[in-house]
Amino acid sequence: MDLNTVTSITPARHRDDLRALAPDVAPLAGGSELFASPQAHLTGLVDLQTFGWPALTVTRDGLEIAATCTLAELSRLPPEPGWNAHPLFLQCCTALFGSFKVWEVATVGGNLCAALPAGPMTTLAAALDAELLVWRRDGTDELLAAADFVTGNSTNVLETGDVLRSLRLPTSSLRSHTAFRSISLSPVGRSGAVLVGRLDSDGGFVLTVTAATVRPIQLRYPSLPEAAGLRRDIDAIDGWFTDAHGAADWRQAMSRLLGEEVRQELERKLQAA
Structure with missing residues (x-):
């Protein structure tokens, strides 16, 4: 669906670019949810993909998933030794109400932020006790338990100007x-x-x-x-x-x-x- 009230798109390359976010200026990642219905209140978008965040990073402590990682990228993540929970990635991706074409653009962070009860990335993050890194509008960082991020049907803890940066899945959960x-x-x-x-x-x-x-x-x-x-x-x-x-x-x-x-x-x- 065309968002014909949007007159500007800001490519975000530095955190300061997020200051453009406002009630009528929304963050854009994959856009599968954003462009799915009328958004007549919007006049601008801030493109998060231009940050160039690595989609998936295996660390000593587990796995970091960028909010801009697509479901297609997540579904293709190769297994690591001892990660017994690895099948859950594909299982949650296939629970998405959307075709494989949507997987190529829909993002992990976008699915979480949409806060739909049936959001499969909410399932994945909560089930593996992920911590979510949130960039607050005032420049501070906050780590939140994934199970506490969604507060209701289409509501979450983010306020205007806040951005979900990444998910951190602990090794202990990945080995379960x-x-x-x-x-x-x-x-x-x-x-x-x-x-x-x-x-x-x-x-x-x-x-x-x-x-x-x-x-x-x-x-x-x-x-x-x-x-x-x-x-x-x-x-x-x-x-x-x-x-x-x-x-x-x-x-x-x-x-x-x-x-x-x-x-x-x-x-x-x-x-x-």
């Missing part, structure tokens, strides 16, 4: 075993529920629930829980979401089902270890 489940009302529809289980090296278990809720919900246990306990805790979740892609009670029921599938898959991996 994961199990992924998703469901939608149609074969190519937007996800109605996405659940990721993570079994850490110390035996701890984390279940991340997204798409079914307005924001990521995490259930944490010192060890793999029994089926009844997990079901009870899923039922106690608040914030189930209703829209055209699924009613709240259906999403809750599917989360019970998928949560138990996740638990059983990781139980089998634990027994096989």
Whole structure:
């Protein structure tokens, strides 16, 4: 969709260029969400791609993903030795409501900032306990837990002038075993529920629930829980979401089902270890 009210595009090459951001001037990365609907309030854009941030950087502490990294780039990330969670990258990319063509432009950061309940990059970041580096408008940096970044349906913690710079995934999470489940009302529809289980090296278990809720919900246990306990805790979740892609009670029921599938898959991996 053409944004015919936009009269200026500022290529950002220095952090000072972000001062142009305003209520009527938005950051531009891939643009797949920005250009998907009318934005009549916008008069300008600030292009973040011109920063030239490296898309993916393997570090001693884990993996840094630039906010401007595309889903296509993320999906092609080669596995590192010991990264048992590596399949989760492709699994989350395929949960996007969009074709492979969209993967070439849609960015990890843009998907997070859109803050849609079904945002698969929100799922990935929260499930692996990523830290998000935010450049605040006042020039300061802030690290935030990914699970706390999205606050509701299409809302997040960013204020006007703030920019999401990168995601930092710790080695400890990347070495964990994961199990992924998703469901939608149609074969190519937007996800109605996405659940990721993570079994850490110390035996701890984390279940991340997204798409079914307005924001990521995490259930944490010192060890793999029994089926009844997990079901009870899923039922106690608040914030189930209703829209055209699924009613709240259906999403809750599917989360019970998928949560138990996740638990059983990781139980089998634990027994096989």
